Amino acid sequence: MLCALFFATILHTSIGNESMGVESEFGIDRGHSNCSNATPQIMYYYDRSVGDCFPFLYEGCGGGRNAYYTELRCRRYGKPADATYCIGKEKPVGNCRGRQDFTCPEGSYCKPRFWVPGICCDKKKREEWNKEFNPACEWNNVLMIESRSDPNKLRPLLGRDCSHKFCPEGSECVKGKHLAYCCGETNPPKGMYRVR
Missing domain, CATH: 4.10.410.10 (Pancreatic trypsin inhibitor Kunitz domain)
Known part of the structure; x- marks a missing residue:
C-alpha cells in the first residue's frame, strides 16, 4: 500500500x-x-x-x-500553499497577532497567517498596489476578464510586463509602475475579454 x-x-x-x-x-x-x-x-x-x-x-x-x-x-x-505576503511582496514592517491593527506600527495593517504571527504591511504601499490593480486608460477602455471567484463579475486584464504579449490583438499594452494592462476601443473577439 x-x-x-x-x-x-x-x-x-x-x-x-x-x-x-x-x-x-x-x-x-x-x-x-x-x-x-x-x-x-x-x-x-x-x-x-x-x-x-x-x-x-x-x-x-x-x-x-x-x-x-x-x-x-x-x-x-x-x-506556495502557505504563502502570505504583503501586497506585491513588499517587505513587512513588523509582526502582529490576529487581525488587531493596534499591534502594528502606525501607518500599517495586520495580515494574519496560520499558526504563526501575522505580518504588518504598509498602508501606503497597499494603496499604491491597489491603483495598479485598478488601472485607467487615457483614451480607450480597460480590457476586462471574468473574475476568478465570480464569472458574473469583471476585473482588469493585468500582466507583469508588456513584453509578455498578453494583450489581445487590436489592444494596446500600457506599463504601469508595477504591472501592465490592456487598453482597447472595442471588445476583442472570442468573448473572453470585455471593456470597462
Whole structure:
C-alpha cells in the first residue's frame, strides 16, 4: 500500500507542469515558434517577485516549467500553499497577532497567517498596489476578464510586463509602475475579454 502511494505521488508530481510548487523557482520562458506544430496561446506563470500569477503569450514550442494553462492551475501548483505576503511582496514592517491593527506600527495593517504571527504591511504601499490593480486608460477602455471567484463579475486584464504579449490583438499594452494592462476601443473577439 505504501509503495502504491509513493508511485502515485511521483506520477502526480511529474504530469504536465503541475509539480506542487516547484515551478515557482523558475522565471518566465515564452518558448519559441520554430516547430511544425506551434500553436501560440495565452498561458500563466507564477512571478516570485510579487507572489502572483500573470498571463503571457506562449509561442507554442519548448518553454520552461513555469507555464500553466489556466490562472487557477498556476495558483494551485505554482504558488506556495502557505504563502502570505504583503501586497506585491513588499517587505513587512513588523509582526502582529490576529487581525488587531493596534499591534502594528502606525501607518500599517495586520495580515494574519496560520499558526504563526501575522505580518504588518504598509498602508501606503497597499494603496499604491491597489491603483495598479485598478488601472485607467487615457483614451480607450480597460480590457476586462471574468473574475476568478465570480464569472458574473469583471476585473482588469493585468500582466507583469508588456513584453509578455498578453494583450489581445487590436489592444494596446500600457506599463504601469508595477504591472501592465490592456487598453482597447472595442471588445476583442472570442468573448473572453470585455471593456470597462
